[in-house]
Amino acid sequence: MTTLACILEREFPICHLRLRGTLSLATVPQLRATGLKAFADQPDLVLIDVSGLEVEDDVTLTAFPALVHQGSADNVSVMLYGVRPALAVQLDRIVVARQVPTFETREQALAAHARWPAPTRAQIDLAPDRDATALARDLVDRCCERWGVRHVADDAALVVTELVANAVQHARTGSTVVVTLRERYLHVAVRDRSSRRPRRITADNELESGRGLLIVDGVATSWGVIDTVGGKVVWATLRLRRGR
Incomplete structure (x- = not known):
């Protein structure tokens, strides 16, 4: 065989x-x-x-x-x-x-x-401090405005806020946010330098951190984690359609 x-x-x-x-x-x-x-x-x-x-x-x-x-x-x-x-x-x-x-x-x-022509893309490097989430939201807002997908800007800002907050609070390392416009999706990825994987909240650990992933799970079309050399990438996609 x-x-x-x-x-x-x-x-x-x-x-x-x-x-x-x-x-x-x-x-x-x-x-x-x-x-x-x-x-x-x-x-x-x-x-x-x-x-x-x-x-x-x-x-x-x-x-x-x-x-x-x-x-x-x-x-x-x-x-x-x-x-x-x-x-x-x-x-x-x-x-x-x-x-x-x-x-x-x-x-x-x-x-x-x-x-080859690359997909429309923007990125920003962030320090692990309290300004990181605001800077990430600003990047997403500007990208959505420039690319004509303003209708997903609020959801995308919510998703990137939670992903960057996770990097600041739990990875405790600098992070890189990459926003990419594709044919049918807006793709948001946050790379940090920690191998610690994010966890969803459950009935058994409801006092632990992880509520942000419930928000991402409910807002994004899909999301996941990719292990990389020296850290990980947490990504999420939002479908480019009006209404949810």
Whole structure:
């Protein structure tokens, strides 16, 4: 039986997906599921390492254009790198190479992505003090006004306030707030330098901190935590539609 290891490494704003094993009709669903999991974090780029991939049947390679199409809908770029000569021939044979950006090395892929038009983005570095939440709200307000999405400004300001407050009160480190406008979502991310993960409040710990996450849970379309080298990123998305 063929096996495929799909190793997802999140280094916001890029997700690395390393494939090891055999791509077959049996393992394609695993690739698709991992790709969708990567898109859920709303990265700028999903970089797929195919240097350790074997292909059982050419038709399974159509999974890559499908991921590119899905990524395009979410305003996430998808690239392949580590493409060996034999795989390049297979990709070309079924015209996949014309639909999926492919590169020999990771450095080439990153250089190409750097030349592409980036999503609308703004960021600010904050000290862990009482002014941090106000500065973060001001950034969000200005971005929503400039980008013409004023209707989500209040919710976005509420979300960023809670995420930054969590970084100040619990991580107790400086933080970086990144606000990104995508096709269908406003994405807010707060990176800090603590590995301590935020916790939702429950009946058993209702006296502990964590009420802010209940607010984020109720206001945001989705949210999550990505562990990074030397800390974490707590992110949230808000759908760009009027009314809730």
